[in-house]
Amino acid sequence: MRILIVEDEVRLAATLGDLLHINGYTVDLCHDGETGLDNALSGIYDLVILDGMLPKMDGVGVLKNLRKEGNATPVLMLTARSDLSDRVAGLDAGADYYLTKPFEPKELLACLRALIRRQPQLQDPEAITFGDLCLDQGMFSLRCGGQSVQLSRKEYDLMELLLRNQRQVITKETLLLKVWGYESDAEDNNVEVYISFLRKKLQRLRSQVTIRTIRRVGYCVEMGAGEGA
Structure with a gap:
């Protein structure tokens, strides 16, 4: 399974990449919204982890454009913004899950597994x-x-x-x-x-x-x- 991480904090993105790689995922990283959208639209990813505050295009903008193009790839929005209005904006834009920073690695992995289970083509994991x-x-x-x-x-x-x-x-x-x-x-x-x-x-x-x-x-x-x- 290939996951795209769109996160402008380079060290955090690398840490997340290492965590997912250890747990058996294939991971690609990018650090701004425009590149993230371009990569996500390629159709090669099974899931996207998307930061809310990004240079060039914010996470909500990435989500809106992704969904506008008919791309239904599951998106986990990962952001420091915890206000209700921010969560609502992310979910309304098309996020499948909203996780605020700081977070526990086990919680992130559990969220990924939950999103993966929702995908019909992956219902038989064996x-x-x-x-x-x-x-x-x-x-x-x-x-x-x-x-x-x-x-x-x-x-x-x-x-x-x-x-x-x-x-x-x-x-x-x-x-x-x-x-x-x-x-x-x-x-x-x-x-x-x-x-x-x-x-x-x-x-x-x-x-x-x-x-x-x-x-x-x-x-x-x-x-x-x-x-x-």
């Missing part, structure tokens, strides 16, 4: 299935019948995206953004290498599921042969 495959989210493994293989983090993230969008073509650009991140210098070749790793593991499992290449576009999972190039 496994994703397709055909004879089962992707175990707790063990980072891929199972078929009585056999299983361990996946690296990027292999897992790629397979999760493909399986959550069964039979739909996922572009290389989307895979790069979701798995490597908005500011990564990774290229198409990185995706191709990891898709090759996944195909070898599917062959090792003797699964009927294949990863199909749609030339010049991207990939999709399907039953039966048809890997392409």
